[in-house]
Amino acid sequence: MPLVLTEAEGRPSVNGSYFSSINPANGQCLQEKYCDKFSDCNFGLLGNLYACEGKPGKVIEVRAKKRTGSNSLVTALRKTLEAQYPDKSLALGGTFIIQKGKAKIHIMVNTGLGFG
Known part of the structure; x- marks a missing residue:
């Protein structure tokens, strides 16, 4: 979960990112602040990043209540935006809140190169 405030006019960059892994001691999810272990603003080789000026x-x-087609929610959103704004370059960033039900979510495997 990368969250980096880039360096600007006399202000250093700040890495407010978190990373998650499975705790080998108890099998539970372990979430840690990146800056507690590292002092840089690096991240793994693969990421879905959204950059903005804030x-x-x-x-x-x-x-959404249920899927009605074969596309994932993210793909359906992207295709809808592409169809609505075919001549524009758009970016969409945000958070999904699952209030009830189940979701199949892709979790990156720890490669030892950064975020797990």
């Missing part, structure tokens, strides 16, 4: 902008709220 300024307010338009917000969309998406509510």
Whole structure:
């Protein structure tokens, strides 16, 4: 879960990222602050990153009860935006809140190269 504030006009970069792994002692999820173990702003070789200036902008709220097609939620969102704005370059960043039900989520395998 990368969260990096980049260096700017006399202010150093700040790494507020977290990383998660399975605790080998008890098999439970272990979430740690990146800066507690490392002092850089590096991340693994693969990531879905969203970069912005932190300024307010338009917000969309998406509510879904069930999947109606073969695409994942992220792919359905991307294809819908591409169809609505075919001549624009868009970025979408945000958080999914699962209030009830189940979700199949891709978890990166720890490669020893950064985030696990």
